[in-house]
Amino acid sequence: MSENILVAVAWPYANAEIHVGNLTGSYLPADIFARFHRLLGNKVLMVSGSDSHGTPITVRADAEGTSPLDVYQRFHAGFLELYQKLGLTYDLFTSTHTANHFRVSQAIFTALLKNGYLYTNSEMQWFAPSQGRFLPDRYVEGTCYICGYPNARSDQCDRCGSLLDPAQLIDPRSRVDGSTPELRETEHYYLDLGKLQPQIVEFLRSRESYWRPNVLRQSLGQILSEGLHGRPITRDLDWGIPVPIEGWNGKCLYVWFEAVIGYLSATVEWSERTGEAGWQDWWQNPDAKAFYFIGKDNIPFHAYIWPAQLMGSGTEFARLIGSPQEAPLTLPYDVPANEFMNLEGQKISGSRQWAVWGMDFLSRYDPDPLRYYLTVNMPETKDTDWDWDEFYHRNNDELVATWGNLANRVLSFAYKHWEGHVPDPGELQPEDRAILAAVEGGFESLAKELGAVRLRAALNEAMRLASEVNKYLDQTAPWFQIKTDKAAAARSVYTALRAIDSLKILLAPFLPHTSQRLHTYLGYETPLFGTQAAETWQDSLGEHSVLRYHPGDAAGRWEPSQLAPGQTLQQPQPLFKKLDPSIVDEERGRLGQKV
Numbered sequence: 340m341s342e343n344i345l346v347a348v349a350w351p352y353a354n355a356e357i358h359v360g361n362l363t364g365s366y367l368p369a370d371i372f373a374r375f376h377r378l379l380g381n382k383v384l385m386v387s388g389s390d391s392h393g394t395p396i397t398v399r400a401d402a403e404g405t406s407p408l409d410v411y412q413r414f415h416a417g418f419l420e421l422y423q424k425l426g427l428t429y430d431l432f433t434s435t436h437t438a439n440h441f442r443v444s445q446a447i448f449t450a451l452l453k454n455g456y457l458y459t460n461s462e463m464q465w466f467a468p469s470q471g472r473f474l475p476d477r478y479v480e481g482t483c484y485i486c487g488y489p490n491a492r493s494d495q496c497d498r499c500g501s502l503l504d505p506a507q508l509i510d511p512r513s514r515v516d517g518s519t520p521e522l523r524e525t526e527h528y529y530l531d532l533g534k535l536q537p538q539i540v541e542f543l544r545s546r547e548s549y550w551r552p553n554v555l556r557q558s559l560g561q562i563l564s565e566g567l568h569g570r571p572i573t574r575d576l577d578w579g580i581p582v583p584i585e586g587w588n589g590k591c592l593y594v595w596f597e598a599v600i601g602y603l604s605a606t607v608e609w610s611e612r613t614g615e616a617g618w619q620d621w622w623q624n625p626d627a628k629a630f631y632f633i634g635k636d637n638i639p640f641h642a643y644i645w646p647a648q649l650m651g652s653g654t655e656f657a658r659l660i661g662s663p664q665e666a667p668l669t670l671p672y673d674v675p676a677n678e679f680m681n682l683e684g685q686k687i688s689g690s691r692q693w694a695v696w697g698m699d700f701l702s703r704y705d706p707d708p709l710r711y712y713l714t715v716n717m718p719e720t721k722d723t724d725w726d727w728d729e730f731y732h733r734n735n736d737e738l739v740a741t742w743g744n745l746a747n748r749v750l751s752f753a754y755k756h757w758e759g760h761v762p763d764p765g766e767l768q769p770e771d772r773a774i775l776a777a778v779e780g781g782f783e784s785l786a787k788e789l790g791a792v793r794l795r796a797a798l799n800e801a802m803r804l805a806s807e808v809n810k811y812l813d814q815t816a817p818w819f820q821i822k823t824d825k826a827a828a829a830r831s832v833y834t835a836l837r838a839i840d841s842l843k844i845l846l847a848p849f850l851p852h853t854s855q856r857l858h859t860y861l862g863y864e865t866p867l868f869g870t871q872a873a874e875t876w877q878d879s880l881g882e883h884s885v886l887r888y889h890p891g892d893a894a895g896r897w898e899p900s901q902l903a904p905g906q907t908l909q910q911p912q913p914l915f916k917k918l919d920p921s922i923v924d925e926e927r928g929r930l931g932q933k934v
């Protein structure tokens with residue numbers, strides 16, 4: 340039975356390029372998971388977009404002398420290009436700067452207000468006497484009062500991950516001009532998390548048996564020891580979504596509050612623009628499952644704050660947005676947050692150029708080796724490290740030697756000796772049936788790992804099966820069989836081709852580009868997956884570009900191969916390039932250099 344799966348992917352801030360740590364942290368695992376569920380035949384919706392408000396963007400615009408709109412649009416365009424090259428298949432990748440997102444975010448605000456989960460409070464906010472204006476939290480940094488980190492942001496510490504109360508920050512300073520800001524009184528709306536605490540705890544308890552330990556620790560564990568307290572959801576800023584209340588000019592919804600609403604608003608936008616299905620199929624459907632792919636720095640926002648926003652909105656949201664169906668909104672099923680990836684033993688840092696940037700990497704290498712290395716090294720349970728020497732070895736020893744050569748030598752041999760057709764095997768022998776059974780067992784064992792978002796384990800299992808097929812070929816040795824017994828060679832080659840045809844599907848979520856090429860060499864015409872393309876959409880705020888996945892006539896199915904004897908093959912080419920060992924020193928030499 341087909342399931343409705345929402346793949347909700349972290350929204351990148353449109354103020355910096357994307358590096359390998361971002362990719363392995365959330366965007367790539369989301370795509371692997373979405374492709375797997377599409378192959379299973381489930382109704383997948385993978386959504387995200389550029390987080391285009393927020394003070395990182397206004398900080399950069401100020402520094403560059405441009406506008407926040409210019410900054411967001413420039414980085415957003417880069418994201419669309421990278422995602423297309425790497426094959427990250429968003430059903431919709433949009434942005435928070437759309438009329439639709441404004442409307443949906445304001446509806447969530449109003450629903451929370453009507454349901455009694457918002458209150459106002461006068462608070463002390465940083466004010467810069469040197470500039471005569473309030474400073475958003477990110478314009479102020481200082482020393483974390485919990486762990487002592489000297490460069491903590493005013494609202495969150497990047498070292499210990501704690502959400503901070505700005506008033507307790509030690510030694511505050513303005514990031515604009517280094518001046519010392521002062522705290523002045525201003526009125527804001529707060530989300531009453533304390534009032535929602537019993538429901539939040541009940542929700543987290545219901546997920547306790549299968550959530551990752553780090554996610555539970557930073558949600559349930561933290562709430563049980565510290566309790567939940569109200570959190571401001573508006574701020575003094577003019578770049579963002581206006582507070583939908585008379586007399587609140589000059590104040591916006593806080594970016595953390597509205598960006599997470601993007602998962603919902605992107606679904607609404609996709610639904611209204613394409614007419615392919617209602618947003619309610621994922622958001623008002625008790626059987627739908629929503630998976631949130633994020634990095635560990637975003638756990639509190641996705642594990643309990645966004646669920647609190649959803650719970651607090653109740654059925655009121657649907658009424659406000661004019662949905663015929665008044666039902667509560669679907670809460671996260673899982674939040675498989677990843678840890679961080681470091682680079683050659685150091686923390687990735689954009690400002691120090693200590694990073695491997697996605698677009699730069701793809702200017703020299705193909706997308707599937709990147710997807711492969713980022714998956715075998717994915718920080719699922721602990722921090723991992725990008726190491727160029729390891730990348731070189733994984734590419735040459737595993738992708739090229741274990742998998743690429745297997746596919747290429749069998750296909751080339753079949754193409755040459757059976758005039759470009761799949762040989763007829765006659766009756767399979769026990770050893771042939773044994774290797775096929777082993778590979779076909781992968782559809783169950785990998786599905787178990789992939790379904791639980793254990794992607795490294797799934798890929799390792801697929802590669803182990805590829806090694807088994809190599810062993811089978813070493814034993815049967817059709818290259819020698821053909822000299823004395825062409826029928827036996829036909830049987831071995833057919834068996835290996837059929838195993839490779841199955842492995843192609845098992846590896847397709849991870850290596851979609853080369854699996855598609857292999858699919859073509861094996862003589863299939865309909866593609867494994869759909870296509871994606873950028874489009875430009877108009878609304879009352881102007882125009883915004885989006886990326887959309889079109890399923891088309893995609894024929895990939897999570898099922899063992901039924902390869903037909905006699906099927907016409909295409910002239911095969913190697914799937915992967917062998918790398919020269921000199922790339923290791925070359926790439927290490929690039930680190931830390933200004934491009």
Ligand SMILES: [Zn+2]
Pocket residue numbers: 483484485486487488491496497498499500501
């Ligand atoms: Zn700290």
